[in-house]
Amino acid sequence: MSGKNQRNGSSNRPRVLYLSHAPDDIYDVVRRMAGDEVDLVLMDSNDDVARCAAIADCDAVIVASYRLTGQHLAAAKKLQLVHHQGVGWHDTTDWQTIRDRDIKLAITLSGSTISVAEHTLMLMLAACRHLSHADAELRKGKWLVNALRTRSREIMGRTVGIIGMGRIGSQVAERLLPFGTKGLYCDPNVTLDNATEKRLNITKTDFNTLIATSDIVTLHLPLMASTHNIISKDILDKMKPGSILINAARGGLVDEVALDAALRCGHLQSAGLDVFEGEPPSNDNPLLSNPVCILTPHIAAGTRDALEQKLAAVFANIKGFFDGQPLENEIDLHQHED
Ligand code: NAD
Numbered sequence: 001m002s003g004k005n006q007r008n009g010s011s012n013r014p015r016v017l018y019l020s021h022a023p024d025d026i027y028d029v030v031r032r033m034a035g036d037e038v039d040l041v042l043m044d045s046n047d048d049v050a051r052c053a054a055i056a057d058c059d060a061v062i063v064a065s066y067r068l069t070g071q072h073l074a075a076a077k078k079l080q081l082v083h084h085q086g087v088g089w090h091d092t093t094d095w096q097t098i099r100d101r102d103i104k105l106a107i108t109l110s111g112s113t114i115s116v117a118e119h120t121l122m123l124m125l126a127a128c129r130h131l132s133h134a135d136a137e138l139r140k141g142k143w144l145v146n147a148l149r150t151r152s153r154e155i156m157g158r159t160v161g162i163i164g165m166g167r168i169g170s171q172v173a174e175r176l177l178p179f180g181t182k183g184l185y186c187d188p189n190v191t192l193d194n195a196t197e198k199r200l201n202i203t204k205t206d207f208n209t210l211i212a213t214s215d216i217v218t219l220h221l222p223l224m225a226s227t228h229n230i231i232s233k234d235i236l237d238k239m240k241p242g243s244i245l246i247n248a249a250r251g252g253l254v255d256e257v258a259l260d261a262a263l264r265c266g267h268l269q270s271a272g273l274d275v276f277e278g279e280p281p282s283n284d285n286p287l288l289s290n291p292v293c294i295l296t297p298h299i300a301a302g303t304r305d306a307l308e309q310k311l312a313a314v315f316a317n318i319k320g321f322f323d324g325q326p327l328e329n330e331i332d333l334h335q336h337e338d
Pocket residue numbers: 086087088089112113116163164165166167168169186187188189190220221222223227248249250274275298299300301302
C-alpha cells in the first residue's frame with residue numbers, strides 16, 4: 001500500500017493496537033477481520049503499563065469499551081488515527097487531547113444500531129413483565145403465576161418517550177410500530193418529517209412534556225457534560241407514577257441512587273438498564289439487589305452480528321486511510337466544545 005498518510009516503522013503496513021483486552025474468541029474475530037494488511041497488536045493482559053508500551057509505535061488504535069486516556073495518548077507518539085469500534089466516543093476517549101494533537105477520530109456507524117434497538121425493545125418488554133424476577137424466583141421454586149399479575153403490563157396503547165432521535169432512537173421507533181404504541185420524542189438536532197411522524201405515530205415534544213406524559217421513557221442520547229444525570233431525582237419525581245425507564249445509552253445519564261429510590265417506593269414500575277455509571281457496577285450499587293430492575297452488562301451492541309459488521313468496517317476504513325483514501329465517518333472534533 002502507498003499513500004499520503006505515512007506509516008511508521010519498517011513495515012509497509014499500518015501498526016494497529018486493539019486497545020481493549022478481550023477474550024480469545026473476540027481476538028479470533030479481530031484477527032480474521034484485520035487480514036494481513038495491518039500489523040495487529042493485541043493486549044495479552046489488561047495492564048496499562050503494557051498498553052502504553054504497546055501504543056508507543058502504533059499508527060492507529062481501535063477503541064471499544066476500554067477508555068483511551070490522556071496517559072495512553074501521551075505514550076502514543078506516532079498515532080495518526082483513533083478508530084472507535086462503535087459510536088459512543090464522547091465518554092470513551094480523551095477527545096480533547098486527540099483534537100489538540102490533530103489526530104483523526106472516526107466512528108463506526110454500521111453494526112451497533114440494530115443490535116441496540118433490538119435490545120431496547122427486549123428491555124421494555126422484560127421490564128413490563130418483571131422478567132428477571134419471575135425467572136429468578138421460578139428457579140428458587142416459587143411459582144408466581146398470580147403474584148405478578150396486577151403489576152405486569154402490556155405495551156400496546158402506551159406512550160413511549162424517546163430521548164435522542166438519532167440512529168438508534170429512530171430504529172427503536174420503527175420497531176415499536178407493530179406493538180401499537182404512541183410515541184413522543186425530543187432531540188435538539190432532529191425533527192422527523194411529517195410523513196415519518198405520521199407513519200410511526202410519533203410526535204416531537206419538549207423534554208419536560210415527554211418526561212411528564214410517557215409511560216415508558218427510553219434514552220438514546222450521548223453522555224456529555226451537559227447530559228450527565230439528565231435523569232436526576234427531580235426529573236424522576238416528574239415521571240408518571242407507574243412508568244418505566246429504559247437506558248441502553250450510557251449509565252452516567254441517570255442518577256442511579258435516585259432511580260433505585262424511585263423504584264423501591266413504587267413511584268416507577270420498573271427499569272431496564274444495560275449501562276451503569278461505573279462499569280462493572282460496584283457490589284454496593286443498590287440497583288443490583290433491586291428486584292424490579294432488568295439488568296444487562298453493557299451488551300446491547302454485543303452480538304456476533306454487530307461485532308463482525310463493525311470490525312469489517314473499522315479495518316476497511318483504517319486500510320483505506322493509510323492508502324490515502326478519505327477517512328469515512330470522521331468526527332470533526334473542532335466542532336465540539338462539550
Ligand atoms: P446518534 O448520534 O445517531 O444519536 C444521538 C442523538 O441524541 C442525536 O440525534 C442528538 O442530537 C441527540 N441528543 C443530544 N443531546 C440530546 C439531548 N440533550 N436531548 C435529546 N437528544 C439529544 O447516536 P446513536 O448511534 O443513536 O447512539 C446513541 C447513544 O447510544 C450513543 O451516544 C452511545 O452512548 C449509546 N450506545 C450504547 C450502546 C450499548 O451497547 N449500550 C451501543 C451503541 C451506542
